[in-house]
Amino acid sequence: MALNIMFRYPSWTVLVRKLTAIAREELEHFEQVNQWLERRNIALAPLNAPPYGKRLKALLRHQEPDRGLDFLLISSLIEARSHERLGLLGEHCPDRELAAFYRGLMASEARHYGVYWLLADTYFDRDIVQSRLEELAIAESEILSTLHPEPRIHS
Ligand SMILES: [Fe+2]
Incomplete structure (x- = not known):
């Protein structure tokens, strides 16, 4: 999403700078996720996308x-939802090391939410932003x- 948006609006200087970082x-x-999978001998495989992204895009x-x-x-x-879900994983995952990893990702997603907002x-x-965000x-x-x-x- 970050790449997609920055290439759509390349003249929005602040946006390009912030989204490059994201x-x-x-x-x-x-x-990092790939490294976790490699350590556990799990190959990254394609997954069917849930309807979430497609329906949001609509x-x-x-x-x-x-x-x-x-x-x-x-x-x-999307970032706020990632934050919420990774927080739940970080709280309930029985593997302590993995739970800490999820919590680290959770903190990043919260920051990303803030950047987009x-x-x-x-x-x-701001009034337009608030009312559209609510919708x-x-x-x-x-x-x-x-x-x-x-x-x-995200499902
Ligand atoms: Fe993110």
């Missing part, structure tokens, strides 16, 4: 600047009210 951090996390409005705001707010919701607040009027959050909770049969961080 993209780098997400890639580091991907590398909420993106088509006209600019609305679309830009929606990209930022949907990303912030601040970017929305930087480029858009999207309601839609997101409806998406999550149907459980995907295969558990995922």
Whole structure:
């Protein structure tokens, strides 16, 4: 999402700077997850995506600047949900080392949520940001009210 957004809005200087940092951090996390899997001899395999991302993407409005705001707010919701889910894993995972890893990721996702929210607040009027975030959050909770049969961080 960070890469996608920064390449859509390359002239938004603050956005590009902040999202470059997020993209780098997400890639580091991907590398760390792969290292965990390698240590346990588990090959990374493709998984069927839950409907969460697809249904959130369907909420993106088509006209600019609305679309830009929606990209930022949907990303912030995804990060907030990652924060919540990784927090639950960090609290309940019986493997202490893995639980600590999840808690580290959780802290990053909370920061990422904040970055997307601040970017929305930087480029858009706060009242518009708040009311659209509320609409999207309601839609997101409806998406999550149907459980995907295969558990995922976002399902
Ligand atoms: Fe993130």
